[in-house]
Amino acid sequence: MRTLAVVAALLLTAGSAQAQAPSEPAPCAGQVQVNPSFEAGPAGWTAGPRMVVLAGPDRPAHTGRAYATFAGLDVTRTDVLRATVTIPAGCGLDVRFFGRASSTETSRGDYLNMGLAVTGIPPKTRYSFAFDMAREWQQYGAVTAPAATERTATIAFVASETAGGGVTTFDVDDVTATLQPAAGTAANM
Ligand SMILES: [Ca+2]
Numbered sequence: 225m226r227t228l229a230v231v232a233a234l235l236l237t238a239g240s241a242q243a244q245a246p247s248e249p250a251p252c253a254g255q256v257q258v259n260p261s262f263e264a265g266p267a268g269w270t271a272g273p274r275m276v277v278l279a280g281p282d283r284p285a286h287t288g289r290a291y292a293t294f295a296g297l298d299v300t301r302t303d304v305l306r307a308t309v310t311i312p313a314g315c316g317l318d319v320r321f322f323g324r325a326s327s328t329e330t331s332r333g334d335y336l337n338m339g340l341a342v343t344g345i346p347p348k349t350r351y352s353f354a355f356d357m358a359r360e361w362q363q364y365g366a367v368t369a370p371a372a373t374e375r376t377a378t379i380a381f382v383a384s385e386t387a388g389g390g391v392t393t394f395d396v397d398d399v400t401a402t403l404q405p406a407a408g409t410a411a412n413m
């Protein structure tokens with residue numbers, strides 16, 4: 225008797241769960257990176273110490289007051305800034321960011337690599353900036369196409385500098401990650 229009641233309850237639960245879960249596709253829209261402009265400090269990011277800084281009058285942020293900065297200390301070291309977002313099944317991802325640099329180097333030495341690692345795709349460096357990066361804020365982007373399954377995407381900025389031979393400072397602000405529908409489905413939304 226007791227067993228029957230449990231089975232009945234399970235059946236009811238299963239039935240209602242099915243009723244509540246229509247296979248509605250994810251909207252594949254919206255910006256999903258937390259704190260994209262660094263106005264909340266390093267929240268939403270894995271960042272080394274003192275990487276998120278407040279702008280001075282001579283070096284404004286792209287928007288707001290804060291941005292992330294890399295290298296620029298003329299010592300041999302590495303800076304890493306990273307964030308991971310979830311890409312729902314059926315969605316693509318459009319990552320955009322603004323970057324700039326200032327430099328006393330005259331050839332490639334210090335560098336800032338921007339990479340996008342997506343489940344099922346070999347990690348790839350999308351940009352490798354050096355002393356000749358634009359001095360004023362400029363926008364860059366990296367896209368990954370939709371896939372049938374849910375994935376994670378890791379956005380990574382890795383800077384490496386060496387002591388001597390000049391110094392380069394790289395700045396990044398407004399790193400957005402926007403879900404995108406598969407091509408051809410936008411008209412149905
Ligand atoms: Ca900002």
